[in-house]
Amino acid sequence: MHFLISFALVISQAAYHREKIDSPTEFTKKGDWEIAQWTSQRTVGFAATELIPSWTADTPPGTWIKVEARIPGSGWYTMARWSYDGPRTTVKGQKDASGRVAVDVLKAARPFTSYRLRVRLARPPGSAVRPRVRTLGAVASAPGRTPAAKGGAAWGKELQVPRKSQLAHADHGGRTWCSPTSTAMVLAYWGKGPGAGELAGYPPGDPDPAVDHAAEHTFDKAYGGAGNWAFNTAYAGRFGLDAYVTRLRSLAEVERFIVRGVPVVTSLAFAKRELGYGSEGHLMVVTGFTADGDVIANDPAVRTVRAVYPRAAFEKAWQRSSTGTAYIIRPFPANR
Known part of the structure; x- marks a missing residue:
């Protein structure tokens, strides 16, 4: 059972106070900062065991945000120190009697x-710039077996999501870039992403500078890779999209997004006997379903990118390995 609260808010006009940061783990640099903060309290309608926050924000150069989470009996866990231009990092070794942080999951x-x-x-003292948080939310979940729903609403429908391959970047680390490559595909689908100016610094002959840019701007310094779930949705949100991490209970729930024209990035681990090759952790974009309900995906680890996977095997692996973790990246509703 899963529960998502996504707050549609803008945090930019909060009052700032000066604060001396003695530890570089707070906002990377020691010294004086001007800090503003906002705190929420939310109730979950069931007994949850995991929490994944995500956000979208604008961070002008020199500014930062720090996202924290707390559950009953615990102190504040640092879930991210984040800015678009970086560095971006989680914090290793957070564990106490109440819980622990595993990269992007509490x-x-x-x-x-x-x-x-x-x-x-956070901003430098005396600065007039204001970082802005546009959305902040979290998915709380209780991992467990959920009966597969039959679905059918999106059978025979396929979204034309541009195809991008992580393998094209294998000579400079791209074999592990499934997450930013998937994010870049969805950004391209919506006609969003870095402009020519931001891509100008990549070398001539780069097979797809947008993928390199996504990998660079989702890199988690502590984790040592670009697979942080919330960092990927935060990157997508930088281009004006509504983007968040959630958990879905079945492919039937994915179908609801496909029907509305929204591709879904899924996170899963699987064996060769299930999908034809094996992975201990991988992301791909579900773009539709065959007439028989099998999954059509833009898989960045497949040379042709487009692939079809057996519905039952895909759903079982996805629910088993990540409890149905997904990125939803889409335009904000018109009535927001």
């Missing part, structure tokens, strides 16, 4: 029915 030691999020916005 794993509770015991079930919880409420949580708090806090975001701290």
